[in-house]
Each structure stands twice: as C-alpha cells, then as structure tokens.
Amino acid sequence: MRKQDEQIPGVPTLQDVAKAAGVSTATVSRCLNAPSVVSEKTRVRVMEAVKTLGYAPNFSAQALAAKRTNTFGAIVPTMANAIFARGLQAFQEELQKSNITMLVASSSYRPELEEEQIRALVARGADALLLIGHDRSDDIYKFLERRGIPYVVAWVHDDGQSHVSIGFDNKLAMQSLTRAVLDLGHRRLGYITAQRIGNDRAQARYGGLSDALSESGLSIDDVALEETDYSIKSGADAFDRILKRQPDTTVVMCGNDVLAAGALQKARSLGLQVPKDVSITGFDDIDIAEIVSPALTTIHVPHRNMGRGAASMLIEMSRDGTRPKSRELPAHIEWRGTLGPSPDQM
Amino acid sequence: MRKQDEQIPGVPTLQDVAKAAGVSTATVSRCLNAPSVVSEKTRVRVMEAVKTLGYAPNFSAQALAAKRTNTFGAIVPTMANAIFARGLQAFQEELQKSNITMLVASSSYRPELEEEQIRALVARGADALLLIGHDRSDDIYKFLERRGIPYVVAWVHDDGQSHVSIGFDNKLAMQSLTRAVLDLGHRRLGYITAQRIGNDRAQARYGGLSDALSESGLSIDDVALEETDYSIKSGADAFDRILKRQPDTTVVMCGNDVLAAGALQKARSLGLQVPKDVSITGFDDIDIAEIVSPALTTIHVPHRNMGRGAASMLIEMSRDGTRPKSRELPAHIEWRGTLGPSPDQM
DNA sequence: AAAATTATTGCAAGCGCTTACATTCACTGT
DNA sequence: ACAGTGAATGTAAGCGCTTGCAATAATTTT
Numbered sequence: 140m141r142k143q144d145e146q147i148p149g150v151p152t153l154q155d156v157a158k159a160a161g162v163s164t165a166t167v168s169r170c171l172n173a174p175s176v177v178s179e180k181t182r183v184r185v186m187e188a189v190k191t192l193g194y195a196p197n198f199s200a201q202a203l204a205a206k207r208t209n210t211f212g213a214i215v216p217t218m219a220n221a222i223f224a225r226g227l228q229a230f231q232e233e234l235q236k237s238n239i240t241m242l243v244a245s246s247s248y249r250p251e252l253e254e255e256q257i258r259a260l261v262a263r264g265a266d267a268l269l270l271i272g273h274d275r276s277d278d279i280y281k282f283l284e285r286r287g288i289p290y291v292v293a294w295v296h297d298d299g300q301s302h303v304s305i306g307f308d309n310k311l312a313m314q315s316l317t318r319a320v321l322d323l324g325h326r327r328l329g330y331i332t333a334q335r336i337g338n339d340r341a342q343a344r345y346g347g348l349s350d351a352l353s354e355s356g357l358s359i360d361d362v363a364l365e366e367t368d369y370s371i372k373s374g375a376d377a378f379d380r381i382l383k384r385q386p387d388t389t390v391v392m393c394g395n396d397v398l399a400a401g402a403l404q405k406a407r408s409l410g411l412q413v414p415k416d417v418s419i420t421g422f423d424d425i426d427i428a429e430i431v432s433p434a435l436t437t438i439h440v441p442h443r444n445m446g447r448g449a450a451s452m453l454i455e456m457s458r459d460g461t462r463p464k465s466r467e468l469p470a471h472i473e474w475r476g477t478l479g480p481s482p483d484q485m
Numbered sequence: 486m487r488k489q490d491e492q493i494p495g496v497p498t499l500q501d502v503a504k505a506a507g508v509s510t511a512t513v514s515r516c517l518n519a520p521s522v523v524s525e526k527t528r529v530r531v532m533e534a535v536k537t538l539g540y541a542p543n544f545s546a547q548a549l550a551a552k553r554t555n556t557f558g559a560i561v562p563t564m565a566n567a568i569f570a571r572g573l574q575a576f577q578e579e580l581q582k583s584n585i586t587m588l589v590a591s592s593s594y595r596p597e598l599e600e601e602q603i604r605a606l607v608a609r610g611a612d613a614l615l616l617i618g619h620d621r622s623d624d625i626y627k628f629l630e631r632r633g634i635p636y637v638v639a640w641v642h643d644d645g646q647s648h649v650s651i652g653f654d655n656k657l658a659m660q661s662l663t664r665a666v667l668d669l670g671h672r673r674l675g676y677i678t679a680q681r682i683g684n685d686r687a688q689a690r691y692g693g694l695s696d697a698l699s700e701s702g703l704s705i706d707d708v709a710l711e712e713t714d715y716s717i718k719s720g721a722d723a724f725d726r727i728l729k730r731q732p733d734t735t736v737v738m739c740g741n742d743v744l745a746a747g748a749l750q751k752a753r754s755l756g757l758q759v760p761k762d763v764s765i766t767g768f769d770d771i772d773i774a775e776i777v778s779p780a781l782t783t784i785h786v787p788h789r790n791m792g793r794g795a796a797s798m799l800i801e802m803s804r805d806g807t808r809p810k811s812r813e814l815p816a817h818i819e820w821r822g823t824l825g826p827s828p829d830q831m
Numbered sequence: 832a833a834a835a836t837t838a839t840t841g842c843a844a845g846c847g848c849t850t851a852c853a854t855t856c857a858c859t860g861t
Numbered sequence: 862a863c864a865g866t867g868a869a870t871g872t873a874a875g876c877g878c879t880t881g882c883a884a885t886a887a888t889t890t891t
Contacts, residue, residue: 150632152847163871168849178869193628198608199548200847203876208545219570220772228565240605243589259586262544282539286496371776400776407778426566430717430746431776432753498877509841514879524839546877549846 151192159188171196202264210240211453212260213269214253216338217369218245220397221425223271226293229446230269237454239266248369250337254279261288267453269293273300274339289456293449294440295339296467303462305448307470309340312438313347313392316420316472320390321355324481325418329363329381329391331374331398344394344422363388367398374401375408382409382417389417389481396421396428396437403431403477414479424473433476441468497538505534517542548610556586557799558606559615562594562684563715566743567771569617572639575792576615583800585612594715596683600625607634613799615639619646620685635802639795640786641685642813649808651794653816655686658784659693659738662766662818666736667701670827671764675709675727675737677720677744690740690768709734713744720747721754728755728763735763735827742767742774742783749777749823760825770819779822787814 157164162181170177170185177185188194202208211234215223231241242260246253257279260268268283268290280302283290292304320328330348335341349359363385365377378391378401391406393399399421406413413419413433421428421437428435445468452463503510508527515523516531523531534540548554557580561569577587588606592599603625606614614629614636626648629636638650666674676694681687695705709731711723724737724747737752739745745767749759757763759779767774767783774781791814798809 153849154847164848165850165872166870169870172849176869181869195604195608197549197610197847199545199554199610200876201849202545203543203549203846203878204848204850206849206876218564219574220567221565224565258541262541264543264545371772404776404778426717427773427776430750430773432750432778499879500877510878511842511880512840515840518879522839527839543877546846547879549848549876550878550880552846552879 150197151194152197153194155192156185156188156194159192160185208240208264208266209238210242210263210265211267211269211450211457212242212244212257212263212265214244214246214256214260215271216246216248216253218243220369221427222395222397222423223294223442225425225442226446226449229443230450231446233447233450234454239454248334248338250275258282261286267457269449269453271295272339273297273302273304274337274342289453291449291452291456293445295343296465297339297343300465302465303452303456304465305445305452305468306466307441307445307468309343310347310350312440312470313344313422314351315347316422316438317348317351317392318354319472320392320418320420320478321351321357323390323418323479324483325390326357326481326483327385327388327390328361329365329378329385329388330393331365331367331377331381331391331402332394333369333398334366341394348392369395369397371397371401371404374398375405376401378402378405379409389483390420390478391417392420394422396423396425396435399435399437399477400427400431403435413477416482418479418481419477421477428473428475436475436478437473438470439473440470444468496543497540498543499540501538502531502534502540505538506531554586554610554612555584556588556609556611557613557615557796557803558588558590558603558609558611560590560592560599560602560606561617562592562599564589564591566715567773568741568743568769569640569788571771571788572792572795575789576796577792579793579796580800585800594680594684596621604628607632613803615795615799617641618685619643619648619650620683620688635799637795637798637802639791641689642811643685643689646811648811649798649802650811651791651798651814652812653786653791653814655689656693656696658786658816659690659768660697661693662768662784663694663697663738664700665818666738666764666766666824667697667703669736669764669825670829671736672703672827672829673731673734673736674707675711675724675731675734676740677711677713677723677727677737677748678740679715679744680712687740694738715741715743717743717747717750720744721751722747724748724751725755735829736766736824737763738766740768742769742771742781745781745783745823746773746777749781759823762828764825764827765823767823774819774821782821782824783819784816785819786816790814 153164153167157167167185170182174182234241244256246256270290270292271294273292292302293306295306296308332345333341352359363381365381367373367377381388391402393402399419402419406417411417421435424437424439428437448466455463499510499513502513513531516528580587590602592602616636616638617640619638638648639652641652642654678691679687698705709727711727713719713723737748739748745765748765752759752763759765767781770783770785774783794812801809
C-alpha cells in the first residue's frame with residue numbers, strides 16, 4: 140500500500156536526511172562537520188531531520204571519504220594489570236578534549252603480535268599511534284614513516300634514540316634505587332626481572348642495577364638473577380628460587396611491582412618478616428603497591444603525565460605535521476615499608 | 486625520468502596489486518577473502534604482488550563495501566581495575582579463534598557515556614556487542630534491535646530478564662555468603678556497596694544480603710550501610726565511617742574486592758586484627774584478593790567462562806542469526822583468610 | 832568432436848560519505 | 862538598473878573495496 144518506492148526503513152543515511160530536509164547531501168554533511176558555513180535556517184531544518192530519523196554517520200564511509208578518522212591508537216604490552224591503566228586513562232582524557240577517540244590494543248609482550256596490532260590499527264585508520272618502548276623492528280618504523288603516521292614512544296627516555304618520545308629514564312631510576320639499597324648496607328642481592336628480550340624498560344632497569352653495583356665496586360654477577368614472566372605467581376616462584384640458591388639474601392629487588400607483590404607474598408608465606416629479615420623493592424608504583432602490607436617501596440613513575448603528554452604531542456604532530464622534542468619526566472623513589480637496613484648491619 | 490605516469494608510491498591499494506599481478510581487482514579481493522575459489526596459479530602470483538607491494542586492505546573501505554567488519558565490541562563499566570580484565574581477555578581469545586577483532590570501550594559506570602560508547606561502536610561497524618548488566622535505557626535496546634546488532638548481557642543472570650545473557654546469580658551468591666557470615670555468629674554487620682543506581686549487580690548483591698538477613702529474622706535496616714564509589718580509598722573511608730558509627734561491628738561485607746581491599750587496609754591501619762577483631766568479605770575474586778593479607782574471603786566469579794561463553798554466543802548469533810538461550814554459570818564462596826567467627830562467640 | 836558442465840575470471844555497480852568546483856542568490860555600490 | 866561581491870547551496874567525482882552477474886576457459890560427458 141505504500142505510494143512511493145520507499146524501502147523498509149533500515150539505517151538512515153545522509154541521503155535520507157538530505158531528502159527529508161529538502162537539501163543536498165553536501166549541505167547535510169556541512170551541517171554536521173562545519174556548521175558555521177551553513178545558514179541558520181537550513182541548519183535548523185537539517186538538524187531536525189537528523190534527530191527525527193535518528194541519523195548517525197557511518198564511520199567507515201566517513202573515514203574512507205575524508206581520509207581521517209579522529210582516532211588515535213595505543214598499543215600496550217598488557218592490559219592484565221594496572222601498569223598502563225592510569226597512563227592510558229590520562230591519554231584518553233586528553234584526546235577526548237580534542238574529540239579524538241582512543242583505540243587500544245594489547246600485544247601481550249609479544250613483538251610479532253605487536254606488529255600485527257600496529258598494522259591493524261593503521262588499517263583501521265588510526266591517525267596517530269602511542270607506542271610503549273623503543274624496542275621493535277625497523278620495518279615497522281619504516282612502515283609508519285611511509286604511511287605518514289605520527290607516533291610517540293612512551294614510558295622511556297633514552298637520549299640515544301631518535302624517535303619522538305616521552306618518558307623517564309628507567310636506567311637512572313633503578314640505579315638510584317639500587318644506590319639506596321646499597322646505602323642501607325645490603326650486599327647479598329637478588330633481582331627478579333621480567334623477560335628482557337624485546338623489552339627495553341626491563342633491560343634499562345637491569346642496566347641501572349648493574350651500573351650502581353659497579354659504582355660500589357660490586358659485580359652484577361654476584362646477584363641472584365631470576366628472569367620470569369609477568370605475574371604475581373611468577374614473582375613468588377622466583378623469590379623462592381632465589382632464597383633457595385642464596386639463603387643469606389638480604390634484599391630482593393624486582394623489575395616491577397607485580398613481581399614484587401608476588402615476592403612479598405612468598406616471603407610472608409615462608410615466614411620471613413619484611414623488611415626485618417629481607418627487603419623487597421618494586422618498580423612502577425601501581426595501585427597494588429599500596430595495598431600489600433607492608434606497602435611496597437618502589438619507583439614512582441609519572442603515569443598520568445606520560446599519558447597526557449603523549450596525547451598532546453600526538454595531537455600536535457597530527458595537526459601541524461611538526462615533530463616535537465622528546466620529553467623526559469622525573470621518576471623518584473617512593474619510600475614505603477618493604478625496604479629497610481640489611482640485617483647484617485645489626 | 487619516469488616513463489609512465491606512475492605516481493609517488495603512496496599506500497598500495499587493491500588496484501595496484503591487481504595491476505601488478507595482471508588480474509582484476511575482483512580476483513585480488515577473492516584471493517584475500519576466499520582463496521579457495523581462485524586457481525592456485527593466480528593465487529600465488531597475486532600473493533606475491535601483495536607481499537612485494539606491502540599491501541594491506543583498507544579497513545574502512547572493506548567495511549563499507551562488505552557491510553561487515555569482523556569486529557565485536559565490548560563496553561565495560563571500568564578498565565581501571567581488574568574486575569573485567571580476565572573476562573575480556575577470555576572473550577578476546579575466543580573471538581580471535583574466529584578471526585574477529587575486539588574493540589573495548591569503558592563507560593566509567595556512567596549510563597550516558599555507555600550509551601554514547603554503544604553508538605560509537607555501532608557506528609564503527611561492530612557486528613555484535615558485549616554488554617555488562619541489564620540495566621540500561623530501553624531506547625538503547627531498541628536502537629540495537631533496529632540495527633539488527635546481536636548483543637549479549639554478561640556478568641548477570643536474572644530469570645526476569647528477556648535479553649540473551651550469560652552470567653551468575655549475583656543475588657544468590659551474596660545471599661549464600663551472608664548465610665555463611667551469619668552462621669559464624671556475626672550479628673553486627675556493616676556493608677559497603679558501590680553506587681547501586683544503574684548497576685544491577687550492586688543492587689542484586691544488596692538484595693541477596695537483605696534476603697539472607699530476613700531468613701534469619703534479622704533486618705537489613707540494622708546493618709551499617711555505606712554506598713560509595715569504586716576505589717580502594719573509598720573502601721577504606723567507608724570502613725572507617727562504619728566503625729565510627731557502630732564500633733561493635735564484627736564483620737564488614739563489601740560489594741566487591743576493591744572496596745574490600747580498602748576496608749582491609751584501613752582495618753589494619755586502625756590496629757584491628759582481621760579476622761580476629763573484625764571480619765571482611767569481598768566479591769569478584771580478582772587478583773588483589775589473593776595478594777592482600779590475610780587474603781580475602783570472597784565470591785569467586787567465573788570470569789573466564791563468562792568471557793568465553795559470551796564470545797561463542799555472539800559468534801553464533803552473528804553467523805546464524807539465531808538467539809541462543811541465556812546461560813547461568815555457578816559462582817561460589819572462596820574461603821581465604823578474612824572471614825572468621827564473630828568475636829562475640831568467644 | 833560437439834555439447835554440457837564446472838571452474839576461473841572480469842565487469843561494473845554500488846557501499847555512505849566528503850569536498851573541489853560550479854552555480855545560484857541576495858545584496859552593494861555606482 | 863547593473864555589474865560586482867560574498868555567502869549559501871548544489872553537482873558530481875571519487876575514497877578502496879566487495880560481489881552479483883556475465884563472460885570465458887577448462888574439463889567432462891555423451
């Protein structure tokens with residue numbers, strides 16, 4: 140009984156709105172994207188049509204036509220714990236102010252997967268990318284270069300690197316923490332690190348440990364080293380192994396808070412008092428650092444500032460095509476309860 | 486010096502590949518999407534061209550043409566803590582098996598924001614959606630219905646609801662935990678809940694508490710209730726207020742582990758022994774439940790099964806257009822260290 | 832060997848939107 | 862009254878891909 144050849148409603152398109160408002164699709168498009176150039180009168184009429192039809196632009200079509208998505212991507216190594224959560228949150232908040240959407244992907248600390256994710260985000264039209272750490276294949280950098288996709292490398296600062304970055308000096312931070320540890324009289328150390336290969340943060344932190352030891356005439360070879368994957372359980376197991384190998388260990392330093400939380404848990408279950416019998420240190424200062432007891436002495440990392448800064452740098456790069464200077468942010472020791480003087484001292 | 490009118494390389498398109506391989510764009514497309522239908526010989530030739538040109542399909546164009554994205558969306562209330570992390574991980578892993586990408590958005594427990602996120606994901610072409618909890622405006626359900634977008638509601642199971650869902654009975658779980666608490670002799674209770682408005686999980690859990698009390702002839706009005714937002718700090722503050730108002734409280738039950746972790750922290754800083762002086766219970770069994778000390782007695786929730794199940798249901802719905810039955814999964818009390826007999830008993 | 836199938840490929844019409852360019856309109860100044 | 866403006870709108874050409882259909886090639890059947 141329909142008079143015209145109207146279809147079953149379906150999803151409204153720009154066309155439909157244009158027809159309903161009695162204007163061309165171009166005008167509708169302008170109403171939505173550059174309202175100032177359309178006359179008040181038509182704008183009102185169009186907006187009304189938009190509302191009554193419940194029109195919403197098709198993102199893919201928009202991206203295809205405009206070659207711009209107002210979407211930035213972020214690839215982080217993990218979302219399983221809070222390490223990058225706060226930073227991403229800040230990144231996202233900052234983007235939001237400029238009406239940019241964030242897309243996140245997680246690489247599970249796997250380089251091939253990261254590469255895949257980067258390509259996927261680019262294929263999805265990400266206008267710019269946030270990457271964690273420098274360490275990745277040259278191919279992927281070339282790929283981004285070629286596509287003209289701005290990116291910034293975050294969570295690290297290393298003068299030797301040429302990529303635009305925002306972060307802190309992982310090595311220096313661990314070095315200063317190690318000095319503090321040594322100052323407290325510790326000489327029998329254990330160190331639990333996350334997988335270092337493909338992870339420049341872990342490498343740098345290890346380097347900081349090593350350098351601080353050298354400064355004091357000690358050798359990295361004398362510390363009980365455990366390299367393990369990223370989980371509380373792994374931290375606990377590693378701690379156990381260290382104490383077995385080197386029962387007189389007075390401090391176990393950890394490459395991150397997750398491992399440290401595991402170590403702490405194990406220490407307690409072994410009946411050791413922290414820090415009276417053994418000290419433990421973390422790195423990152425994520426939320427669990429505060430809720431374990433005693434609370435973790437760790438390196439406080441400028442999560443939110445990195446996220447926010449990365450966002451504003453990317454926005455600028457994407458908008459103006461410029462290349463901002465890398466930024467180094469401070470990190471500092473957060474003194475809490477798990478690091479005390481070496482028991483040998485007493 | 487260029488002979489032909491070749492452009493500056495730019496991003497390779499299907500066209501380019503087609504030309505390089507000496508076939509039509511249709512054939513290239515088929516090579517990529519339905520390899521079995523093109524001959525071995527041409528397939529090899531095309532794939533070679535793809536490789537040498539470094540071609541990658543433009544997602545937007547693909548979505549626009551195919552009206553399908555192989556992308557499912559998930560909107561969770563928060564990504565700041567681990568509550569949904571494990572579930573999402575499992576969801577994602579399951580999708581991956583079918584070559585489907587997951588897009589996540591977080592609503593920060595704000596209904597308007599959630600609605601916005603849902604529309605954004607749909608505009609981005611999500612083929613199906615994972616939602617948390619039933620509680621949202623009817624408009625949004627109509628919107629999804631109209632667009633023909635399959636969705637499943639997870640983390641809840643409620644026979645009264647008509648949406649396809651996968652989850653556990655939040656009310657029953659809290660009810661059983663409360664019974665256990667009462668069985669241990671507790672009579673002076675405190676309860677810390679997250680904001681209940683717009684959060685059916687929080688409401689159901691509260692309902693479970695209330696019902697269990699009624700069973701024993703007690704009244705919900707006698708428990709010291711604190712409603713607060715979602716953070717460790719808030720949990721700690723709420724615990725403090727409860728103990729001030731009702732100093733003889735013997736157990737503080739919490740609507741989730743995050744609040745419980747805060748409560749526990751505060752209890753300790755108040756010099757209270759848990760569970761000797763006061764018991765504390767959580768809900769969710771996320772990772773922090775195990776690392777606090779004593780470890781939290783809580784409700785273990787089938788995170789991974791929900792995620793995995795939701796994925797397979799959505800895949801089926803999207804593929805076959807069917808409407809699977811809702812699934813109820815079990816949740817159980819995870820006995821650890823923070824719940825003990827009421828001190829009154831002694 | 833011709834006819835009938837079946838396996839491969841190409842053609843070309845969109846998908847829904849943006850935007851350069853052309854056109855129309857409403858005023859101005861002269 | 863008319864050329865000269867600038868503002869508002871319309872026209873239409875893509876953006877890069879998929880896919881129904883038609884055309885062709887290869888294989889089988891009779």
